[in-house]
Amino acid sequence: MKVSLKWLGEYVDITLSALELGNKLTIAGLELSAVESVGQAWDNVVVGEVTDLTPHPHADRLTLATVDLGGGGFTVVCGAPNIRVGQRVPFARVGGRLIDGRTGQTVSLKPARIRGVVSEGMVCSEKELGISDDHESILVLPLDAPVGAPLGDYLGDTILDLDITPNRPDCLSVIGIAREVAALTGAPLRPPSVGYQESEQRIDSLVSVSVSAPDLCPRYCATLILGVKVGSSPGWLQQRLNSYGMRPVNSVVDVTNYVMLEYGQPLHAFDYHRLKGRQVVVRRAAPAETITTLDGTERRLDPDMLVIADEEEAIAVAGIMGSGASEVTEATEAVLLESANFNQVAIRRGCERLQLRSEASVRFEKGLSSDLPPEPLRRATQLLLEVAGGAAAGGVVDVYPGKREYESVVLPVREVARLSGLEVDVDEMLKVLRSLGFECREVDRGSRIAVSVPYWRSDIRCAPDLVEEIVRIIGYERIPVTRLSSALPRQQLRSSPASLRSSLRRSLRDALVGLGFQEILTYPLVSLERLQKLSPRMELETPPLKVANPMTREQEYLRTGLRAGVLATLAHNQKFESAGIRVFEIGKVFNPRQPATDEVKRPHNDERLPREDEMLCAALGGPRSGLSWHAGQEMLDFFDAKGVVENVLNGWGINVGFRVSDDETLFPGRGAEILVDDDRIGIVGEIHPKVAQAFDLSDTVFIMELDLERLLPRMSRTRRYRPIPRFPGVSRDIALVVDEQVSYHTMESIIRAFPLVTKVTLFDLYRGEQVPAGKKSFAIRIIYQSLSHTLTDDEVDNVEQQMLDILHQETGATLRR
Amino acid sequence: MLDQLKGLRTQALSELSEVDSLRGLELWRVRHLGKKSALIQILRSLATLPAEERRRAGAQANEVKTALESGLSEKERQLQEALLASPLKSRQLDVTLPGRPYPIGGLHPITQTINEICEIFGNMGFQTIEGPEVELEYYNFEALNIPPHHPAREMFATLWVETGGGEETTLLRTHTSPMQIRLMERERPPIRVIVPGRAYRYEATDATHESIFFQVEGLAVDTNITMADLKGTLLEFCRCLFGDERKVRFRCDYFPFVEPGAEMAIECLACAGAGCRLCGHSGWIEILGAGMVHPDVLARVGIDPDIYSGFAFGMGVERLPMLRYGVDDIRLFYNNDLRFLRQF
């Protein structure tokens, strides 16, 4: 809400500077977002009158204007098409400070000779004065602008731009803000005095008003002014609207806007003679009813919307916008002024459906009081009579089906300290509340205050609301600073699922960072295309959850995995990175939940929510280390990725297994499922070339993915200590030749099953001349150890021989000699 | 004999000074102190001399022997030292050569910030909990005093999630505040928690606004909790994060689920309160919204608002590293450019 300090000053004395006042209002809840000074920089700019215009002798598009400042004329060259004799205009003398229309720089006006004629000053545009960007035409001042007066005195003002929170529609008005200023500074409030002469003829005999939808229109008030002359408004009125950023239209419309800004009550003016049947019906729109609104658009209405209609058709969408059919024009002779209260929800819904918002609807949506309309209506009638003449019919139409009683709110005095921590004595409470217009009565021997809330403060409904009123006017800076003294709640068990989850997450993060991975965070909302890229067939097995009203197509679906974001990040960074890239993300993925068959339809049933699973995805590709003098650049490979899996789970004592994966994102035969007790907890492998192409990846890229939800049930903080062996181990190396199809895992599982075997390490894998074609050789070191004694060679030989026999039986392995 | 001893000594010591290896030293020792050396022969022959002469010659011979032995051990020490010194010299490195490169990892600055926030509040007894990002309309709005068509819904432009059941009542939470309700439905006071997590808004993204962002919610409920405690808790948080000197401002603000409501701002780090583009020329930067839990909210979850009171706050996470590190575009956090992320 923009508010002019000059205007505000009519209702309350302001002794503070604009910034001091803005600061006080900010602390009290009306945040100052900007201060605009109008006219402070205008130096040597005065109000002039154009007394003569002659064509420029050497240029068709220029004129020579004589501008009188009260004590003699100046001749200036002017190019603006809208200059006329008799206008009052801003005139800059030589030496005046202006903004250059083309460069935007502040310049000092120098005497100039334009096409052979000396120009003794300049008639200014709004842009040159810094008011707006309009540089085409000159600014034309109202006819009552005092000739010769410095423009700064006449037009200068300070405008505060205040952010009004949705609970304070009363502050979308100058009087509302004046009321706050009065309470904050202690200065008295001076509301305008309202009164006008009413004619003999009663309004009831001239128009009938009926409300057929009282739920949507609690109150409808109107006055009628006959014999008006619609023209442009006087200067002061135009200026006020300008200070708010509103364009003047005509005297009637300007008055309704002025009073709306003044009181916060939207008003609407109808051309009385264009009302068919001389009646106003406030009703729901008929199904498929249409109306052409003032902006020339035909709009389709529905019965949830409220219209103002005459005998035949809708003439306005109530509270939102009028129609051309009843619009006040220069030809209007009688004006029906409407000041009504409309249901805020209906207005809001109407605005949403029509995609239409106006200054009026913004105020109605916030919820105005049904007790507000009469006063601003009478104020507007008074002003209209002043600026457009005519005579007001006697009385006021006041249809008030929604009249409500106001309950008082009781404030226990202790409540102020109990909630705010600030001790305030009762007299101060009473003073603050009264300064805001609350009527207060001490009850129960002064232990409670009964407060009747003024109609404009419909936001005040309970004791804490009053506590806020008291504390915000006293000032939040006076609230003391204390530490929480209440008892500490019971703390989470370390073995609780939540604690395990955060520990697992932290240990995964720490391990990956230690291994050189950079954490990334990608958006959980993605495009369908990006998810489809993960499959070489460009298809998705399960449809992801969709945002009903996405901002963009890039953020239309909830991700079902982290891979897409991680791969896209890798591709982006490959453009800049010469070394290998290692990134990871831990985050939530979303999958629809299978709804229970007998789903309870209560509003807050969590069954309706999707599953939110936490996952880890890491990706790596490129050279294993940066370019260095130490060694050549080897490329990262599958076993780097696999080593990461083994490493990050190591700290939790989890043994993982691997088996070939058929995951579509992975290169066939170069990807593995990660298993814990035969349960798949993730995958690791090389990206399928088609997927790599779809993501525009330049190096071979490997990913590993862990499903934290499957991992968590296997987490445990319970460990059992194993004694450190006291007897030395025996180390034996064997080389085994097997068929290509035999996996290392098969070999190791057989070996590990034997007693005394404590450690098995593969230290060479050989294919080549030394072994037959189609075979390979594993060189394996086995450590045998006993907790009870030092092993003899015979014991080890015995176990080893059994082992070789079994290996031969099961896999066809032979010792390589 | 005495002359002979004197000659021996001069001869041996002069030869010793020529020795330049341990091997040469051993040969010298055999020659001059060995069983067959002249000196040892003389010492053995002393017994045959008359007593007087034996005493003089014996003293003299022993003196020569001691001199040769100490010369020997001194020479040996010198040679050992020289032996060690030469390879040390030849195996010197250019220590300015670059080390073997290890890949360097790091946590995302937002993760780091959330960890810090949780740690600071954790030290004040606040436990970290989490909640769903796809939320029911009830928890996101109604339970927080924001029924349909409430004007405050404008503050929370919403992304709705299709559930296939016609009227959508599931949404991407617009704030972390629904967890206040979820928690109070199952826990009784004393309550002290913080809730980090993502929130979503139907809003255009620009340099200072993200439509998908992180928040941290805080909630404390018990008997005798006041706004003074809220102020004390939040001031302590700011002090820990931004230092003792940074000024903090509380002002009245409106959120439907708290009353009285507040907003906390800190003095702009870029202009130290003088006013600049970053702070909209106000000198202050808004950090969080807060207030006393609204009695209707407490009553809705079955906590008696006449007995208990509580405070709640919610802060945007991205704002904090932006202020601390001077990051001027919030979108940098989610572009995931390693040249940016590696700076933290």
Ligand SMILES: [Zn+2]
């Ligand atoms: Zn600043």
